[in-house]
Amino acid sequence: MLRVLMAACLVSLAIVVVVVIAVPDTLRADFTYAAASGLNTLDPAQMSWTKDLRVAVNIWEGLTAYDPQTTTPIAGVAYFPPKVSPDGLVYEFTIRPDARWSNGDPVTAADFVRGWRRAVEPGTAGDYAALLIDNIAGLGEYYDWRNQAVSVLTSLSRMSAGGGDRAANHRQSLLAHALECDNRFARTGIRAVSNSTLRVTLARSCPYFLDLCAFPTFMPIHESIERLRERFEDVPLTAQGLVVYDPQWTKPDYAAGAKGNTARTRTVRAKARDSLASETGGSACRGLITNGPYRLAEWSFKRRLRLERNPYYRDHDRIACRTIDRLVYSDANTAVMAYEAGDVDFLPGMEVHYDHRLVQLSAAGDRPDFHNPAVLATHFYIFNCRDQEVLGRTNPFTDVRVRRAFCLAVDKKLLVEKVLARGEPVSDHLVPVGLIAGYESPPALTADPAEARRLLAEAGYPDGRGLPAIDLLYNTAGVDEKTCQVLVRMWRDVLGARVELRGKEPKTFAEDKVNRRYMVARAGWYGDYNDPTTFLDIFRSDNGNNDTGYVNRAYDDLLDQAGRVSSATERMALLARAETILVREACPLLPLYQHTNLMAIKPYVKGLYPNARLVFPFRYVTVD
């Protein structure tokens, strides 16, 4: 018996060893960077997380691209700068003849139309669709119309689920709608004038449009994706009228056929493969086709993403790193150890509990490979400005005096220097000070406990008497617990307020915040382009990210006006006036500090710059 057991153990051990060894161990890439988690998606139209955008700007290239140091727009797929009409509303881009997809096909204006249209279609539209919808003429109308149509078609599809005549009728309505979509889209401001010319008409003055053109939502999409579109019978829409593609299209081995799709997408894929095989001999669609300096070579879930130089990229012989690995270390400590041991060359974030020590080392010059740049992002708290009652209690923050009092009571210097100690600059503004060229930040509120107490008394709560228990909502997955405790203490000491902390998981936190089930909530914003509006727009009355319920037509008007004036100085002055309302007068938010980002770059890595937007184009990187 014992002998049998021992033999079984040995045999199984041998099997395990064989299995483990059989896993191929690929050679180390020319450049390796660490990431804390797997990518959410590689679909440029849907992505919104920094980790995804970081990969996207390296495998795709828009009409413009980012300068690696300043992140200002430089030439991308199109010649730079494009032709711009005197009123600044019409851009005409000429695409370089040597712009190529990773399979060798030329990049055309139609590829951009396809990419941009796809990015605003309900079904694929992601968090950043608004960058297109708000700025390009006619897209807003198109988007609203499509959303309404989808609502109607969704109800119709439920009624016609039985099949027979109803299904046939539904097909007819979908077909008619698909045609109407094409007609309506043709009337928007995106037009491929020729294979190499793209004309874009803007809906409003947008001096940062060339900056946007480098953003992943504005990427072109190769035509092969059209074959992966889900269809209702022969109509290129789903039964609900959505535009949906087989999500497997972003995989490097798409055509090889990864296992495990739903039955429906499997048929879609099989059909796509058949049609491709018949048209191109089966060679054109070897996985994701991109047009950037790199292309996707391997992607294993939450393990490794490998990029390889795109041999068809125009400057490919000037790119030093032929392969790039993105390795996932879900534990921040392990990532730091891996960096110290030399397993990775670049650590874009170091969120370890001893990060303040690392910041000190960096500040003292002991670790020149550590960098802690202030980034284009503000950490702030928001007040519920609308609801009279929250969680069954009176919400005092509908009164501007209470909001101002709570802002004036906070000693931010103490918070960032003594408690957080990670080198964050104190911020009294929403728009980070000094990072956006041409923008001068207006004067804002600074700490003033006496004035805070006076305002609170004026609002009817002398020394906090009569003030209900204040509800403070925060996200437990972040690092906000400490900040919240400091705020609780300061508001208690200065104002006599009793604050109750309510920590929630990220998803439930988001839902409570959107539905304004809070009095004060943790918030923050990372700017997406070098312009104050990337911050100011979120406090517009109708903005989807305005969770404060703050409505001020005067504020909206100032922003609209800024969208109409052509003088840059005048525009910036209007925007500064708008920010004054936020940070000095109405105070729907309490700015605390500007984010910093602690990162580590090995000294032998050149061409990688710790910039304020954390944009890292790897094509400039060299490793000695």
Added chain:
Amino acid sequence: MMRVLRRLVLGLATVAAVYTLTFVMVMVVPGNPFANPERNMPPEVIKALEARYSVDQPVKYFFEFLAGAVRLDFGPSFQYRDWTCTQIIASALPVSLTLGFVAILLAVLVGVPVGVLSAVNRNGWFDVTTVGLVMIGISLPTFVTGSALLILFAVFAHWLPIGGWGSLAHLPLPALTLSLPFIAYVARLTRIGMLDVLTGDFVRTGLAKGLARRVVIWKHAFKPALLPVLSFLGPAAAQAMTGSFVVEKVFGVPGLGQHFVDGALNLDRGLVLSTVLVFAVILVAFNLLVDVVYGLIDPRIAEAT
């Protein structure tokens, strides 16, 4: 045979019950799976996504998911939209199986002899030392032992890589970390079982009729003493082989455990349901296996039922 068949039916019922309960829980848990804590999505987009993933029709989703699961098609992940749950599990399960298997193997190979030896030398120095070590092994959390081993063997000694997966060198540290508590439990259970058996009449008879102590212990007492260990090994193997969140996180091992926790945090219904199903099936399978082995080791059990 009947016993195994009955167990099989019961096992299926257990899996069905686990699925239903989990389904109810993921449906009633508050929060929107498509919400992003930093940025809000347009309501139309959320509605479209809900329709696409059948979130708005729970009954339909219940049966669709089950029907898919039977064909090993677990549908799309809600959070990682480029991946299907089947792909995620297919990439993670072999990793967890390998790691868990080595850990359990270590637990048996080390824990059983240690347990027998300390029972035989009851209250001797070996027994006292191992009982102490066992208590430490059971009480120390794996994130402590894991980090300590990592610092010792990878950072200072440079013998093994820091983390990751893909070569044989990546295996020892996480496997050892994962196996430590199992070694401790197995040693303790073996010791208790052995002590219990050693007081039995047949042991005394064996010794009285002049059999060698070694023969009595390893030939006659060993098998019955293993029974408690066996019943522990079923669920333990299932637990070890479906991934440990902490070990995977510390060592950067792309196993199943982290997907289970991440899935729950992200409200990724598809991923939670599929990982729970996989876990339930493996657990039931291992318990069944233990049942069968039980009957082989102790014929009384096979006869009694």
